[in-house]
Amino acid sequence: DDPELLAAFQARIDAGEKIEPKDWMPEGYRKTLIRQIGQHAHSEIVGQLPEGNWITRAPTLERKAILLAKVQDEAGHGLYLYCAAETLGISRDEMTEMLLDGRMKYSSIFAYPTLTWADMGAVGWLVDGAAIMNQVPLQRTSFGPYSRAMIRVCKEESFHQRQGFDVMMKMCAGTDAQKRMAQDALNRLWFPSLMMFGPSDKDSVHSSQSMAWKIKMNTNDELRQKFVDQTVPQAEYLGLTIPDETLKWNDKKKGYDFAEPDWEEFFDVLKGNGPCSTDRIATRQKAWDDGAWVREAMNAHADKKAAAKVA
Numbered sequence: 044d045d046p047e048l049l050a051a052f053q054a055r056i057d058a059g060e061k062i063e064p065k066d067w068m069p070e071g072y073r074k075t076l077i078r079q080i081g082q083h084a085h086s087e088i089v090g091q092l093p094e095g096n097w098i099t100r101a102p103t104l105e106r107k108a109i110l111l112a113k114v115q116d117e118a119g120h121g122l123y124l125y126c127a128a129e130t131l132g133i134s135r136d137e138m139t140e141m142l143l144d145g146r147m148k149y150s151s152i153f154a155y156p157t158l159t160w161a162d163m164g165a166v167g168w169l170v171d172g173a174a175i176m177n178q179v180p181l182q183r184t185s186f187g188p189y190s191r192a193m194i195r196v197c198k199e200e201s202f203h204q205r206q207g208f209d210v211m212m213k214m215c216a217g218t219d220a221q222k223r224m225a226q227d228a229l230n231r232l233w234f235p236s237l238m239m240f241g242p243s244d245k246d247s248v249h250s251s252q253s254m255a256w257k258i259k260m261n262t263n264d265e266l267r268q269k270f271v272d273q274t275v276p277q278a279e280y281l282g283l284t285i286p287d288e289t290l291k292w293n294d295k296k297k298g299y300d301f302a303e304p305d306w307e308e309f310f311d312v313l314k315g316n317g318p319c320s321t322d323r324i325a326t327r328q329k330a331w332d333d334g335a336w337v338r339e340a341m342n343a344h345a346d347k348k349a350a351a352k353v354a
């Protein structure tokens with residue numbers, strides 16, 4: 044890339060201007076955005092699976108309606124994000140194929156199973172809570188379409204987090220068995236939720252360049268710390284114990300000291316070895332194959348219309 048163009052581009056970023064799809068941008072900026080937005084879109088779509096799993100088993104009609112609405116929102120988030128990525132010159136088909144053949148990732152958290160109804164509470168509370176912590180700053184990200192998508196997504200994510208916490212409140216005020224289920228869900232999902240923020244800063248390969256370009260606004264460890272500090276009082280309110288014996292308020296840093304997740308497990312999940320990894324991709328592959336006739340029909344219709352216009 045031409046150094047003068049690069050310097051002018053960086054000056055626009057530093058001045059807080061939004062970069063729009065037709066503006067000049069360095070190839071690395073485009074590639075990083077396609078990777079991050081694409082991964083984010085895939086996460087929203089794959090993220091429907093662990094919760095969709097519980098729609099038919101929700102305990103009341105009200106809970107079912109709420110869960111259904113939430114899972115539909117995730118589909119919408121995936122669609123905005125695919126559209127934002129498409130403005131960078133990649134198609135949704137290409138991104139889907141890259142997910143299916145392992146060239147693109149989705150968030151590690153969705154490689155874990157949802158075993159009981161309490162997991163619907165814990166996923167909303169912790170997973171959507173972590174997602175918001177990461178996405179609120181992304182509303183100010185430098186790429187216009189991504190930033191605008193994040194504004195809409197964050198509004199809906201707040202509702203998702205609240206509904207999850209509400210499920211947890213009900214379970215924790217319920218019978219002993221319900222409270223044990225809530226604790227068990229927290230025990231299983233705590234460390235996978237901390238992994239959502241990505242590897243520790245020293246192992247984060249993309250952070251420094253992505254932050255210079257304002258594709259990312261914070262480091263992984265900064266957001267993980269904020270998440271822990273926000274979540275500990277919520278667990279106390281619920282009367283639940285965070286499964287970390289080292290968790291302790293540190294007055295000097297005005298935040299909690301806490302145990303790191305098992306990074307070996309994290310990198311193993313990224314390689315496709317999570318407990319549900321094979322199942323998730325197989326489900327996406329089936330949906331892709333089952334939808335082939337719709338895509339073909341849409342293309343045939345578009346070709347027919349285009350031919351009619353020419354004639």
Ligand code: ACO
Nearest residue numbers: 079083086087149150151174238239240241247248249250
């Ligand atoms: N799950 C899967 N892969 C991850 C995760 C994770 N939790 N965290 C990091 N990685 C991958 C990165 O994609 C990168 O791999 P790659 O080079 O093959 O793409 C590698 O681990 C190294 O990590 P970083 O250098 O720290 O990567 P990055 O700068 O992209 O930071 C982060 C990761 C924080 C997840 C960033 O991409 C981001 O903010 N993304 C947008 C938010 C998002 O995707 N949320 C999805 C979950 S929320 C939801 O869907 C409800």
